Amino acid sequence: MIGFIIKDLAMIKSNFKLLGLLIIVYLFLGLSGEMDISFILPFMSVMIMISTFSYDSYNKWDAYAVTLPNGRKNSVKAKYLATFIIIILMTVITTLSAFLITYIKTKTLNYPDIILNMLGTAIGILVVEALMYPFIYKFGLEKARIGIFIVVFGIVIFGGFILNYVDIPDISLNFLENYWPIILIVIISLMLYLSYRISLRINLKKEY
Amino acid sequence: MENILEVKNLNKQYNDFALQDISFNIPKGMIMGFIGENGAGKTTTIKAILNIIKKYTGEIKIFGLDNRQNSAQINAEIGVVLDDSFFPEIMTPADIAKSMPKIYPTWDSALYQKYLQEFSLPQNKQIKTFSKGMRKKLEIVTAIAHHPKLLILDEPTSGLDPVARREVIDIFQNFIQNEECAILLSSHITTDLEHIADYITFINKGKIILSSSKDDLLNNYGIVKCTEKEFNQFAKTDYLKYVKNKYDYEVLVPNKKEFPKKYPIKVIDKITLDELMIIMIKGEK
Incomplete structure (x- = not known):
């Protein structure tokens, strides 16, 4: 499986110049106080991983991967792990940059706010990718966009309906206050694992 | 002789096309040329052998193992060149060199580097900057660098100039020196197959219409060029197909030594695989 991760990371390295440029722009805008673009x-990382799917599809990599040892399984596993690596990398770079900007501007460091902000962004992105990948494996990148749109739209409509028309009993959740980071991590982990299992199942049966 | 690949009664149904009862074997130490016109079913058959398509009936055994039950074990010992699938084109040969040793335990980095140099393939240039011939060479080098026992090659010489084709064919011939190995080679360039194939399997409209040793085929089959009057004397059982041209008939006969004994025909031309394909596909019975 490591070989497949190396392949995905090798594809990503062509984006490094663009990333370097973005980090400079981010630092410049952050220091000049123009705007916060920490997200x-x-x-x-979403764009980068989508581009790897796009290149895979253009060169029909998935059919070739099937002919490699454990290719159907390892190519999916590697895609999820590469995604995780990239999100962590981006979050760490952004967090360190945010520390630097805050320190230069205020000579103080507001650790909790920055870390919470970055963690929230990383979790949001993980949720988006966990939702997207099974669609991409099932329908291909082009058609998956429509599927993802329908799911997100469906969730918003359904959520709106529940909030507006269903009488939700007022339950006190105060006892969860101290545990929410753990609960959130568990939920996200489960979501990612479920997403991986669905993508794997699709890829194991897929004909190219 | 022990078979390295056995395909038995392979059937696959699509809306507008079907593979029907495809059966053939490749013994160890042999090169099987797989020929047929575009859309005849060559790539579909290869995809079934490689598990790229899965919903089919019939039996495929590689190294004596069922290809669907033992794909991980089988895939470790086969090398593949597909018609249009490979590593993404933003990668470089150097990237492949880093990735493949972790995929194949038997990957031979020195062999890979040797062939890259031999074919003048640059290490650090993206595949998208390569010519079609360079890409094909890289695919071939990547397919053989882990010392596979079976090579499955779908149009591996397409896009190569004659010099490069000869270099590639030499590699295949070296590969087959080890008599434990075998090659399934689908190609439109039948002259390449005339050089290296031991067996020829001919597929047309999803059916195998001929599978024979190449020498038997080229030594026994022949083309009779004759007039309509001469043609009308031939019994249907003595020829396979005929093509009616403007001024003469071309008749494919399966036994060019016996045919003149029955009919007053003096000249029977040797057949090439190209001619065989054309008459078998375009000819009438």
């Missing part, structure tokens, strides 16, 4: 680097 942009983690968001880039």
